[in-house]
Amino acid sequence: MKMLSLFSGCGGMDIGFEGDFVCLKKSINSDIHPDWIKETFGDWVRVAPTIFDTVFANDIRPDAKAAWVSYFGQRKDNANDIYHLDSIVDLVKRARAGEKVFPDDIDIVTGGFPCQDFSVAGKRLGFNSQKSHLGVALTGDEPSVESRGQLYMWMREVISLTSPKLFIAENVKGLTNLEDVKEIIEHDFAEAGNGGYIVVPAKVLYAPDYGVPQSRERVIFFGFKKSAMTEEAKKALTQTVIPEQYDPYPVKTHGDNLYPIVTCADAFIGLAEPDESSDISQKKYSQAKYMGSHCQGQTEIKLDSVGPTIRSEHHGNIEFRRLSAEHGGKHIEELEAGLKERRLSIRECARIQTFPDDYQFILKKTELNKGVSSSDAYKIIGNAVPCVLAYHIAKTIEAKWLLYFEEGEL
Numbered sequence: 555m556k557m558l559s560l561f562s563g564c565g566g567m568d569i570g571f572e573g574d575f576v577c578l579k580k581s582i583n584s585d586i587h588p589d590w591i592k593e594t595f596g597d598w599v600r601v602a603p604t605i606f607d608t609v610f611a612n613d614i615r616p617d618a619k620a621a622w623v624s625y626f627g628q629r630k631d632n633a634n635d636i637y638h639l640d641s642i643v644d645l646v647k648r649a650r651a652g653e654k655v656f657p658d659d660i661d662i663v664t665g666g667f668p669c670q671d672f673s674v675a676g677k678r679l680g681f682n683s684q685k686s687h688l689g690v691a692l693t694g695d696e697p698s699v700e701s702r703g704q705l706y707m708w709m710r711e712v713i714s715l716t717s718p719k720l721f722i723a724e725n726v727k728g729l730t731n732l733e734d735v736k737e738i739i740e741h742d743f744a745e746a747g748n749g750g751y752i753v754v755p756a757k758v759l760y761a762p763d764y765g766v767p768q769s770r771e772r773v774i775f776f777g778f779k780k781s782a783m784t785e786e787a788k789k790a791l792t793q794t795v796i797p798e799q800y801d802p803y804p805v806k807t808h809g810d811n812l813y814p815i816v817t818c819a820d821a822f823i824g825l826a827e828p829d830e831s832s833d834i835s836q837k838k839y840s841q842a843k844y845m846g847s848h849c850q851g852q853t854e855i856k857l858d859s860v861g862p863t864i865r866s867e868h869h870g871n872i873e874f875r876r877l878s879a880e881h882g883g884k885h886i887e888e889l890e891a892g893l894k895e896r897r898l899s900i901r902e903c904a905r906i907q908t909f910p911d912d913y914q915f916i917l918k919k920t921e922l923n924k925g926v927s928s929s930d931a932y933k934i935i936g937n938a939v940p941c942v943l944a945y946h947i948a949k950t951i952e953a954k955w956l957l958y959f960e961e962g963e964l
Contacts, residue, residue, distance in 0.1 A: 560665030562611035564621040564934040570944020574603035581765030583807035617930035620923035666724040713746040727771035751777040767816040804946035819857040836901035838928040861906040866936035908942040
């Protein structure tokens with residue numbers, strides 16, 4: 555199945571949708587999904603590949619492209635050609651002008667349209683963003699249809715141009731707390747392809763429920779192409795309560811009476827301290843000093859619980875792996891063993907986001923792509939969809955594909 559990925563960033567969604575990556579064994583509930591595990595080695599598993607293959611990706615961040623190409627270049631000979639360093643607005647304009655921009659026969663479109671204007675961590679400007687589609691301040695007095703807060707509409711344009719059987723859009727939970735925003739976006743997405751899509755009511759997924767060691771919440775939108783669907787699926791997906799058999803949202807696999815929640819201690823298994831590690835992504839961590847408990851990012855993580863939401867932040871807002879006793883640190887045994895106060899490393903943030911360890915984030919400049927610094931790495935990791943959460947979504951859709959779409963569409 556050919557997948558077109560928008561707002562791809564460093565590829566958390568794409569990794570999850572393709573599968574065949576390594577994650578913690580504890581992150582996959584093998585009682586519920588034994589077929590998801592391809593290989594087991596100690597505390598780790600390699601998950602099974604999916605039917606999805608990323609054939610187009612885009613973003614405006616050169617560092618995100620560099621990291622994506624570095625990882626997917628191990629799997630795809632044409633990784634650099636797949637990833638387009640262009641704004642979605644510019645891509646759509648070129649396609650409208652007659653240029654061949656997007657591949658043919660796209661089956662699925664995914665995209666996490668920019669969330670800063672909907673996030674509780676931002677100014678909550680929503681549709682009225684004062685940033686352009688390139689992330690810079692708008693020059694006019696009024697928000698533009700090309701503003702960052704309107705980019706989901708340009709995603710809709712890509713859906714109309716490529717006519718996929720399914721699209722999946724992702725954003726922050728804060729979007730659901732802004733008046734009517736969720737319903738407006740659902741309505742607008744349904745109008746793609748001249749009203750050709752059934753958009754099921756969006757839901758918020760809590761990442762720890764799916765084996766992710768992070769208190770991350772994301773709202774997910776699903777849209778199904780009416781003309782490709784079975785009659786049974788059309789009826790099921792338009793019911794007030796969607797029958798479980800047709801529900802596109804993944805079932806909860808962790809917590810309550812299921813597999814235990816994956817903790818930070820689980821996520822950090824086998825990691826040496828930065829000064830003892832040979833992994834450049836573990837060696838690198840923010841040197842920003844403690845600024846007081848009243849500031850964001852000045853708390854230490856709890857090893858026996860899930861981690862905080864990994865945000866796209868600068869160095870001074872990255873949470874602490876441990877604080878000193880003077881600053882209220884609770885990891886007494888580590889402090890007594892002489893371990894120093896420090897913030898989370900690049901690799902620790904990546905582990906909390908369930909990126910595989912063979913994904914390298916600190917990169918030197920190449921002929922084709924820019925280098926990626928530790929500051930860049932923190933930001934692109936924080937922008938990503940957790941790979942394991944994306945995998946749960948992908949495998950759920952894969953298992954139900956022939957229920958949704960006419961025979962022969964697989």
